[in-house]
Amino acid sequence: MGESRGGQTNVLRRDAQDGSAPRGVSAHHVRRPDGTKELVAVEDGYRESTESWSTLLRDLKRRGLRAPVVAVGDSALGFWAAAGAVWPDTREQRCWVHRLGNVLDKLPKRLQPKAKQALHAIMQAPTRAEAEAGIELFAAEYDAKYPKALGSLRRDQAQLLTFYDFPAEHWRHLRTTNIIESPFATVRLRQRVTKGAGSRTKALMMAFKLLAMAEERWRKVNGSELLPLVRAGVGFINGAQATVKNAVGEAKESVA
Template identity: 45%
Template sequence: MQEGCIEWKLDEKENINSLEELARHGARVMLRIALNDEIKEFMEKGETLRDEEGRRLVYRNGYHREREIQTGIGPIKVKQPRVDSRKAEVKFNSKILPKYMRRTESIDAFIPILYLNGVSTGDFSEVMEGLLGKGKGVSANTVVRLKAEWEKEYAEWRKRDLSAKRYCYIWADGIYLKHRDEEDEKSCILVVIGVNENGDKEFLAIDSGIRESALSWKEVLLGLRERGMEEPKLAIGDGGMGFWSALREVYPQTREQRCWVHKTANVLNQLPKKLHPMAKKMLQEIYLSPDKAQAERGIGRFVNVFEDKYPKAVKSLTKDAEELLTFYDFPAAHFQHIRTTNPIESSFSTIRLRTKKMRNCGNRKTTLAMLYKLSQQVEKGWRKLRGFKEIPYVLEGMPYLDGSRMENAVV
């Protein structure tokens, strides 16, 4: 057997006649090994725990009743080893297979995706059966119960305290999804993502607003401030004036960075398609310039080339010229993160794309809960901000010039 591999044999009682069944069998074997290793480690830690008569306080006690776990490769039957303890404060809780677990996280994450893409509650069983096998779907009652649980989780999440962390940067954007809610057929979902002092990104707000209005954004930002979020050093967003107006009122000291992806699209909209490749290249050369002075010269060249024939395109660029280049006053390692609202765009792009082609999403309350649930899954896949060790310097107010620290500058 090759080193580093685990050898396993098929149970003679099992009929393996498809690749999916083989995969499930392998998953059962690997799960059994992982559970046994987890219990073995727990038992070794409890080896010294004895009562007055020398009997072990932590001991194996057979198996729990067999249960079926719904996974992305279909249902897997599991008999989990039982561990009992005579000491109340010493309890075994499996991290691999938590108590009452019936579905893996990938299945739970798929439910809100289906819902946001227009699958009705009554259709869930049929859709999930196509994924998990005949008779293994998720019932309408289960979906209704999950929606209620997630709405409660979301309500608690949006009230959580934020004072224990410091947030260096925030990204803000409005996501438009269609709803079945007749009172608000196309409300805007206002999303804020922040990065804390450790370089970890997290969703700070997912709320419903009225067309990205200043009033709606003000309500979101006031909510963050009331929950303890201190003034971030930089906010990144598109050119929508509602957010910037609210930001200046709630967090007046926060610097502003316009999103280059949004700005590029806005400028190109004012130009003939035949000029798009040329203009796009010129815009990229601006924001990829090594320093602010060169970027400013790039803006000057763009003005000289297009101003006479396409003044609207030039105005779209120059009216936010200062805010487009704010990122040069922050660490160079952060440039690629803080030039755009990509963290929000990438998180919701699939949902936004698909809902345009399918039936409308559910009502506003349920949609917010579903987006919250998806956000928790998205966060798990995020990496730390590149150059996160620079964040404490930014929070302390260290000045930067073209991405480099100015150590001797007076703060």
């Protein structure tokens, strides 16, 4: 297993057949040094349980996986507390797709198309400063009447914008967990058809088989030649390799 540059994780809710608390099937994949993506774990546990996630991450570490430089996932996971303990140096990036859904759910349907457009503009802003400015504009538009929507956007704001500290070529891979979301949609559909997939073992086997099939179609990371720089700790500012000049410029923008 060994090297990894980044990791992504996602969870599928699986309702228990015996009436006990629902568990989730978690999938974790990493980007290897050559830019290929590898599924490294499919396990079940409790979504919000730090201990469940810690067990998974410690197992990956025991199997030889180095701590990823950055991890991507939904904010509502016990994963982050576990990652902080097992991988203390790993950067955190929250999934924008999950966050957009959370924000829009707190707005009336009539406002959602306009708000969605504004949120996509923030997510795709070319610089951190422009993204932060976009968040302020969103606040001016919606905070007075819909503070919960803004609160959802501002929660973990820094972790939503972590991707700006990595190569621009990697941003599309870092902003969301879509690579796992797509095959998980197939798993969810199969789960509904089979009414929960029966036993724990059968559910895990089904999830693993479908995700392993999807893995064969995963393409390499954009800008894979930059991965060694990322692992070596080379800094990036707004997607460009850091230099004295752009570092000073970024500092001035922050002060302004």
